[in-house]
Amino acid sequence: MNIMIREATIATGGMPSSPPATLIEAAYRAIRRNIVLGVHAPGEKLRVEHLKTQYDMSSGTLREALGLLVADALVVAQGQRGFSVAPMSVSDLEDLVYLRALVETEAARQSLANGDDDWEASLVSCFHRLTRAEERLGARTAEAYEEWERRNFEFHEALVSAARSRRLLELRARLHLQAERYRRLSALDGPRPRDVHNEHQQIYELALKRDADRLVEVLTKHLQRPVDVILKSGLLTPVTAETGKAA
Amino acid sequence: MNIMIREATIATGGMPSSPPATLIEAAYRAIRRNIVLGVHAPGEKLRVEHLKTQYDMSSGTLREALGLLVADALVVAQGQRGFSVAPMSVSDLEDLVYLRALVETEAARQSLANGDDDWEASLVSCFHRLTRAEERLGARTAEAYEEWERRNFEFHEALVSAARSRRLLELRARLHLQAERYRRLSALDGPRPRDVHNEHQQIYELALKRDADRLVEVLTKHLQRPVDVILKSGLLTPVTAETGKAA
DNA sequence: ACAGATAGCAATCTCGAGATTATTTTTCGT
DNA sequence: ACGAAAAATAATCTCGAGATTGCTATCTGT
Incomplete structure (x- = not known):
């Protein structure tokens, strides 16, 4: 039917x-x-x-x-x-980013501790693809953005893929999904490809160096960035979409 | 009907x-x-x-x-x-305890950073009640155990109640629920009231002293204890109830 | 005119039967 | 006798209608 x-x-x-x-x-x-x-x-x-x-x-x-x-x-x-x-709000975003930072950095620590040659190989591969996608991002087309988003996801996934805790990875995936709505919002304001790429480069290098502490620092900043973008752009008014009719 | x-x-x-x-x-x-x-x-x-x-x-x-x-x-x-x-297994238990430690200690850190007088008051109150329940635990009755379990829950809840992150607290509650099956298992082997009380006392004092780092240490051990009990008692065989008929 | 209560309405929650799919048993061929 | 295919069985998944509950608008009394 x-x-x-x-x-x-x-x-x-x-x-x-x-x-x-x-x-x-x-x-x-x-x-x-x-x-x-x-x-x-x-x-x-x-x-x-x-x-x-x-x-x-x-x-x-x-x-x-x-x-x-x-x-x-x-x-x-x-x-x-x-x-x-589920409503969106600044406080909810802050809460989400806070927990994501905790989970993502912990997963990264685990990965750095356990990652073997295969893990390194997939990280290298994903970073390469991400870099290429970031170059193509100058075109400002929807397709380029879609691909960048996918490559970005794969890169971060590869980074933490050597973590052993099943629950931690599942939790990470769930939080990533919840963040997607806010990510769309920050993307509207236009990304800053150069800064983002620099951060990815740092993450990549620190991961291969197994410098967990510095990696955690950079990752935390990396996750925090969209929050600043959204706040400064005023896309998310302090009281947001309670009844569904906000600007 | x-x-x-x-x-x-x-x-x-x-x-x-x-x-x-x-x-x-x-x-x-x-x-x-x-x-x-x-x-x-x-x-x-x-x-x-x-x-x-x-x-x-x-x-x-x-x-x-x-x-x-x-x-x-x-x-x-x-x-x-x-x-x-959901099947139970040693690896699942280890994974669960690991994540609980991460979440619980982080929530405790937040609580210590934000807790006000009301928080301290409720912690004092809950610790007192828990202590009394632990004294009554010598009776070895089901009622005494039920009450101790409730007081234990309330004490740990009070400890982290000043944490600001809504998601962190929800996650903590969910993990606590998942752990309940294993807790029942370790309770069968008989608890060691004295050691447990000592740990609670340490947790209580360190919380009031706002000594976050040492509190995290003790809390981690506290959460780890049931794992050792279960492993040593052999209550959970290495391969457990996968299909109902082990391989 | 305002407050409280009642009647009407809309949406949800609950249920059992039908359609679809996976599993087991039987049967046939080699 | 063993393996594979097919039918029978048993479970799940899906659906629309009925019962229950929450919300809104109107009406009456002060």
């Missing part, structure tokens, strides 16, 4: 992903993508009835998909008052 | 909890409790059909409850092959 829906509404969220086996997963990815892209604004109420017409699925399926999104902290469930998109 | 089910099957999971507003939450708590208590063994397949007769609920409701438990990492969903209780 509505099988092609999968092909139509689903899009890989940027990172490599296996095809969705179940309808729930399909709905989950579709809604997640639309939240990250801002189609569903922060604070917006997600009425199942309305979503049913939008995604052409049954209420039960959508409910379960929303449940998965609640686990990702992209949707909040208000008791028996339905669901709504 | 079956309203009294709530009263019958639901039991507060140990920590203070508001009455469940929705049936899903009721099912969630009931199943969670049974997993923590070991009624549902690690690795056991949770067939919805079977659970339906056990909890007297509809399949949809149980599915959503299981979804919530997946978010807590107490249940794993294997694609479209149904749900099963």
Whole structure:
């Protein structure tokens, strides 16, 4: 009846992903993508009835998909008052970046301690690809940005991939996903390719030198940067999108 | 029709909890409790059909409850092959304790940095109650143990309660919940009240002295202790309940 | 005119049956 | 007798309708 829906509404969220086996997963990815892209604004109420017409699925399926999104902290469930998109705010961003710095730096420390030759090889490879993507970023095209985003993700993933703690890596992935909405926001203001590349270069070199302490410093700054961009650009007003109609 | 089910099957999971507003939450708590208590063994397949007769609920409701438990990492969903209780293993325990140490010590650092007079007061109060509960632990009754567990929880909660990061505290709570199964296991081998009390005393004093570095040391050891107990007692065999029939 | 209460409405929560998929058992061929 | 394919079985996944709950607007009384 509505099988092609999968092909139509689903899009890989940027990172490599296996095809969705179940309808729930399909709905989950579709809604997640639309939240990250801002189609569903922060604070917006997600009425199942309305979503049913939008995604052409049954209420039960959508409910379960929303449940998965609640686990990702992209949707909040208000008791028996339905669901709504998780609000964005400056304090939430600061909290998120703080925890990401903690987790990301710890994962990096583990990686530096455990990384073998294969790890180094993949880091070298990913850094090379990232550098090329950063060069192409001058074109200011959407495709170039998409590729840079993917390469950036892969580079940071390769950096921490030698960490042994399964939970730490899962947590890192979840926080990365939560940060994606804010990342989109800071990208609107225009990135500063040169500074970003310099930081990546430092991270790369320090990682190969196994200088964990200095790497942690640079990584922390690297994660902090988008916060400053967003704050100074005023894209995120102090009180943001509570009811869904802000500037 | 079956309203009294709530009263019958639901039991507060140990920590203070508001009455469940929705049936899903009721099912969630009931199943969670049974997993923590070991009624549902690690690795056991949770067939919805079977659970339906056990909890007297509809399949949809149980599915959503299981979804919530997946978010807590107490249940794993294997694609479209149904749900099963998250397995327990030595490596999983080590991973869990490692991350708990990271999160708990970081939260403690934040608390020491931000804690005001009210925080100190609640810490003093909780430590006092915990001490009394530890004295009563000599009775070896189930009630005494239940109370000690509650006081222990409250003491550690009070310790980190001044931390500002919302996500950090939520993560901490989630990890605490995941650790509860292993805690039950180590409790079977018999606790060593004297050592535990000594550690609590140290933690208490170092917290009031705001000696973060030494507190982190003691806290880490404190969290590590149950691991040693479980390993030495052999309660957790190296290969555990993967499929129910070890390899 | 304002406050409280009641009636109506909308959305959610809950449920059981049908469709789809994975697993097991049986059967056939070599 | 052993291996592989196919049918039967059992579970899950999906769906739409009914019951319950929360919210809103109107109405009445002071």
